[in-house]
Amino acid sequence: MPGPRPRADAQRNRRNLLAAAESAFNAQGAGASLDDIARAAGVGNATLYRHFPTRQQLIDAVYEERIGALCVLAEQVRATEPAGAALVGWLRAVVDHISGSRGLRDAFADAHHLGETPQLAEWHRMTDEAAVPLLRDAQAAGAAHPDLRADELMALVAAVAHAGGGDPAGVRRLLGFVLDGVAPRP
Template sequence: MPERLRSDARRNYARILAVAEEEVAARGAGASLEQIARTAGVGSATVRRHFPTRRALLEAVSHKRIEALCVHARGLAEHADSRAALLEWLSDVVAYCVSARGLAAALSYDSGGDGTAGAGTAGDGTAGNGSVYENSCSAALEEAADPLLRRAVSDGAVASGVTVADLIALSVGIALATEHHPDPTAQAERLFRLAVTGLSPGS
């Protein structure tokens, strides 16, 4: 929750976020900001004051899951098998992206669909002050998982040149490609294993 908010503003923020979590869980990244405002009993301007873009809202909704993935990455740092540790974490990222609606959109690098959800953002994916909007969800995951990847590369278990950002993009792509599949969890896991092992027999 943002610091230095008045008590009424803090209550509004908490209420909006709780409603947003329910709406995103039900409707995904396209959840209506106007419906969130109505359900929370506040004006649309209040929602946009706390969350000036749809991405900002999705990042707030995804915060707990992102933190859980960061904690898991740190917990795997001393795993004996560096490749297995990295793949275990990445498999969890894919599973979270599939099961937690809105998370894949929060981790993606596009404008989140309507990068102009409210005043203060520009239509080119930049913030109102002209600076590029930072994807704090991806940044947090990259920082937490970087030691896992570096150790796997150092051990010769993963090709050099691979970045955590690449792995997150792969996870997001799999989640978005399978979201309308009859069994998205199973299909996402299958595609993930294909990506990990490659297409050649015996690879």
Template sequence: MSPVCNGVVIALVGSGPRERPRRADARRNYERLLEQAKLAFGEFGADASLDEIARRAGVASGTLYRHFPTRLDLIEAVLEEQMRALADLGRDLATADDELDAVSTWLRAALRHGLAYRGLAAAVMNSALDRGNDRVAAWHTEVFEVGSALLDRARRSGAVVARTDDADVLKTVGAIAWACQDDPDGEARAERMLALVVRGLQSR
């Protein structure tokens, strides 16, 4: 994803030559925090320790809270980056020579996203409903539109059956991620289930 993350807090002290290094330091801290948060949330879910994320990023907890005042702010930043990456991948695949392979590659990426960040998505969506956060709905709309465009291209080329419904396909991928979330063999089982879906999509 070519992520654009809002809410970056950059503390500046003084002026002149000192300003640029401070901005660069703040940007690096932000990026390290986001990277460690992705790993921690993927490993421990939405309740991962924020202090541990700060420790892994090599910064003080106060630095984390300056960039992300609440846990939800950090979760939203991680989820936004991952969803933008998924959308960007779909756009890159839009000119691939093999339309079916492009769909399969993108659905596999969507499945892995669902397996890794299912708890984050639930936390963000529940809060978005409470706060009327339209930004979260926009992420989901963008990802759906990218997936639909890949499926439409594959339908028009004859690589995918004409009766395919975009929402059915994408919801099925989400259902696979949900069904495999607590399975010790979840990732491998999810791949096998996705392979069945892709075979079902393929034109005979």
């Protein structure tokens, strides 16, 4: 039998904490004030620490939420968009996530001392797996090279996001060049 469901106010407090933390980490990095995060979320420090006993747990939870949202988005665009467009739309969202959350990424890296953690490896696996059906659909539709692998595509997309220097227009431009190369030539 499943355990008791969290109360609605506890769920709301957690959502508010995650949103406030993401904003603070993106703006100020890993050293963002936890007191300010709690205040921005409209809760007290005790509530923050009840949900996230350590700074690292808060950073991890924010990052995990972002990864989970990308995986859900992959399913949504696959269900609603044509094959090639679904892949392109999702890859744009991935690039936006990577390039738009440098502070969060830096905070995550600081919390893990720049090392590859099992959790980080799991998140890479999750995004690679989310890309697989989108890529297969695009390949079946002739919109992507038939021999391209999802992990290769994700490595290219990550490189584009990092190379763009945080400039959304520049990142989108670079992604366009990569996607032109992903499409098979006649």
